[in-house]
Amino acid sequence: MRKYQGLILCLLASCASPGYRATCRYGEVLVPRDLGESTAPLIARNLERCLPIVCSLLGIEPRTPVLVRVVKDDRIWLGVSAVVEEPTREILLGHEAIHDEGTISETLGHELTHWELQGPWLQIPFVLQEGVAYYLGCFVTGKMNVLKTLGPPPDPALLDLSWQEAYALSPEGLKEFHDAGFEMLKRLTFAKVKAMVQAGQTSAGAFAAALGDAEEPPKDLAPAGPSQASGTRGSAPADLRRRPVG
Numbered sequence: 023m024r025k026y027q028g029l030i031l032c033l034l035a036s037c038a039s040p041g042y043r044a045t046c047r048y049g050e051v052l053v054p055r056d057l058g059e060s061t062a063p064l065i066a067r068n069l070e071r072c073l074p075i076v077c078s079l080l081g082i083e084p085r086t087p088v089l090v091r092v093v094k095d096d097r098i099w100l101g102v103s104a105v106v107e108e109p110t111r112e113i114l115l116g117h118e119a120i121h122d123e124g125t126i127s128e129t130l131g132h133e134l135t136h137w138e139l140q141g142p143w144l145q146i147p148f149v150l151q152e153g154v155a156y157y158l159g160c161f162v163t164g165k166m167n168v169l170k171t172l173g174p175p176p177d178p179a180l181l182d183l184s185w186q187e188a189y190a191l192s193p194e195g196l197k198e199f200h201d202a203g204f205e206m207l208k209r210l211t212f213a214k215v216k217a218m219v220q221a222g223q224t225s226a227g228a229f230a231a232a233l234g235d236a237e238e239p240p241k242d243l244a245p246a247g248p249s250q251a252s253g254t255r256g257s258a259p260a261d262l263r264r265r266p267v268g
């Protein structure tokens with residue numbers, strides 16, 4: 023999920039170009055000069071707003087400072103984002119992620135979740151970590167309508183995949199993996215996942231059993247017909263998906 027030497031080399035190269043910098047109480051934001059002076063403070067404001075919400079919902083103390091960097095390199099990331107830990111830990115936002123304030127908020131909420139996940143949260147299956155990140159990205163953006171429609175049932179076998187195995191999938195397989203994570207989260211609900219984490223029930227088997235029990239969707243979730251389902255999948259936060267290329 024997080025360690026891509028090619029990506030890191032690219033980032034080191036991008037360090038050379040001057041740009042804009044903005045700070046907030048939780049960290050700093052670096053933006054290439056050609057993306058405009060207003061982008062860095064806009065991202066910083068969203069960082070300041072989103073981080074406490076994410077940490078509060080996860081029930082953890084914020085791990086700061088956070089470094090957010092906007093990168094322009096379609097060879098590596100097609101307008102998506104990532105958390106990189108080596109050599110410098112930072113959140114990367116691609117140019118699609120900064121399309122407007124909604125995509126900034128949603129992407130930051132997603133990536134801040136990865137940034138902050140710690141302790142027992144890191145013991146849950148990787149596919150569910152993605153589901154939690156999508157959920158919190160939607161939550162901080164007020165985009166809760168995407169939770170109201172269920173897609174196809176997710177394959178419980180995906181609970182056994184490590185992040186290394188997930189990122190070895192084809193681009194299409196990886197997209198399906200992310201979809202499945204969000205689908206699992208919708209069916210289990212964030213409250214249920216959090217309760218299981220707090221109870222130390224973090225194994226793939228525990229979540230597979232819970233998914234089996236959650237066959238009937240929660241009251242506020244109506245199963246979608248085929249046309250609705252495809253519409254929802256299309257409008258789900260696909261713009262946040264990470265697509266490592268090359």
Ligand SMILES: [Zn+2]
Pocket residue numbers: 132136152155
């Ligand atoms: Zn993610």
